[in-house]
Amino acid sequence: MQKTKILIVDDDPFVRDMLAMILQSGGYDTETAEDGEDAVDKYASAPDTGLIISDMNMPGMNGVELIKELRKNKVDVPIIILTGNNEISVAVEALNSGASDYLLKDENIQDTIMLSAEKVLEKRQLEKRNVQLMTDLAVKNEELEQSNTKLVALNALKNKFLGIAAHDLRNPLTSIRGLSEILLMEAFGPLSDEQKEYLGTINTASDDMLSLVNDLLDVSVIESGKLDLQLKPGSLNALLESRVRMNKVVGERKNITLRTDFPGIREAVFDANRIAQVIDNLIGNAIKFSPSGSAVYISLSEDGNAATVRVRDEGPGIPAEEQSRLFGEFQRLSVQPTGGEKSTGLGLAIVKKIVDGHQGTLKVESEPGSGSTFSFTIPLGG
Ligand SMILES: Nc1ncnc2c1ncn2[C@@H]1O[C@H](COP(=O)(O)OP(=O)(O)O)[C@@H](O)[C@H]1O
Ligand SMILES: [Mg+2]
Structure with missing residues (x-):
């Protein structure tokens, strides 16, 4: 791997050489500059420099002025400021101007300079990776x-x-x-x-x-989102009565009886044709998947803000692991018609969308061996 280049800026040749030696022994490549102007030139001829370590007090440009000059030229290389002056205001000024760190030139400089350089370079590395990841993410998002x-x-x-x-x-x-x-x-x-x-x-x-x-x-x-419901106030009782009358004939062919429990409830607002389709599908399924001689129970109830229609059968029930697929399109599950009826797996998908369109909920409770209960609600409002 290529060594990271560090540019050391100090007007004192002794300090420059000392820092260069320390950093070289730490595995870095170094370059030196004797003042701010020299630093700007050196950086320009080696823009792959990874870090600048600059003295604060120098003739000509001081450390903070160097930072400003570089930033003005859109150079965003990390910069560590060194000073012999233990004044908090200088540190604050340096950091506010965009320095990555601030160090005192004291007897610990050998250790602190290495630690600080490592820390600042690692942070820069992470920032770069972060920017890269964000860019990648934006590209992926765009593709998606x-x-x-x-x-x-x-x-x-x-x-x-x-x-x-x-x-x-x-x-x-x-x-x-x-x-x-x-x-x-x-x-x-x-x-x-x-x-x-x-x-x-x-x-x-x-x-x-x-x-x-x-x-x-x-x-x-x-x-295609074009299900426009013709919502009108009406009697669910009346609708259920008439749908049961129609489906009774179908049940009789398989010797399946329909039993009803319809206490009078107040009017609801719904699309009569579409809700009839829902009821027909649920009763139709109950008959289609139940054995001859069994019964289908259809009930209506009013609880608080909603009317609930329940269709319970004495068929084989639906395995728990299949139930999540019930309302998807073209889903034919392991339970099959008992009288050779046709099955496309579209009925319940349509039912679900119609009930959703009424802001109702569609539920199934079923256990293999003990029949299935499909129920849906229609909000009554008020
Ligand atoms: N009452 C029920 N008892 C057992 N299985 C059922 C019942 N209703 C639906 N199913 C299962 O769900 C599947 C999907 O039902 P549905 O969407 O109405 O399609 P289809 O009636 O055309 O098969 C059925 O094929 C069946 O396996
Ligand atoms: Mg069906």
Whole structure:
């Protein structure tokens, strides 16, 4: 490694030589100057100098004036001031002018000069490293920001693409589903068993595709921040009653009973279509993942500032380590539908965003073997 260069400035040749000897024996390279002007010149011809040690009292420029001259020229090399004068005011003046340290020329100079030089150089080293680290950090931050901007743009593009694709698929799918239904009703003449079977398949497949497309459309709308809720005061009781009536039919197909407990509560402010979607998803899951013959319990309660809707099932429950993934997109966990139903892993992600949009909370309590309870709240205000 290259030795650090130290410039010694003193009008007394004896002091210069003594300090040079001490510092050389400590492993430093030295250069000497006999006054301030000489020091400015010497520094200019060797700007890699790591430290200047200067006497305070010299003919011409004194130590403090030397510091000011160097600083004026934007030289920020550390400077140690030496003096034979034990006056605190001189020390203060030197330090205030930008000296890194202040030393007395006394009988201990041999030790103090080495310690001070080491300390000042080490501090400078740390400062340089700090500046380097800050610069690196700023560069990294800049890079991060740039890739973040890119990601945000790409994500918006993905949502747009998803939205367009889903939107354009929806109309033809609706036609396929509707027309197959009409044909199945034998509105245009009797069908053979085979024709009925194929039309049935077309009908179910288009129905499944339509709900997937609808979910994808929801995800793209919600993700692009365009979920505008139509908030209106309304009765959660009435909404729950009607959603349960619809879902009862689905439950019956799997011999699953829906049991309700809906004490009357005061009106809440919510988007009826979106909250219906939340309720349908939770009841739908409860039915989808529960065994035949079990029951699903749906309840409503009012506690303080919020209404809570709970959907409890007697299904297999959800392993604790999987629960954190429940509300993410496309998350299908180890629990699988019990009746061959479709599963995309989008339902709960949509539910979570709708509930969040209502400033509500969505919770799950579940233990393998003892069913699951999904609940959400809607603030009642006042
Ligand atoms: N009531 C429930 N009981 C057990 N597992 C559930 C229940 N609800 C959801 N899950 C698990 O969480 C996953 C994600 O649910 P969801 O987002 O509604 O998607 P999907 O219904 O399309 O599978 C499901 O695939 C299932 O593994
Ligand atoms: Mg679901």
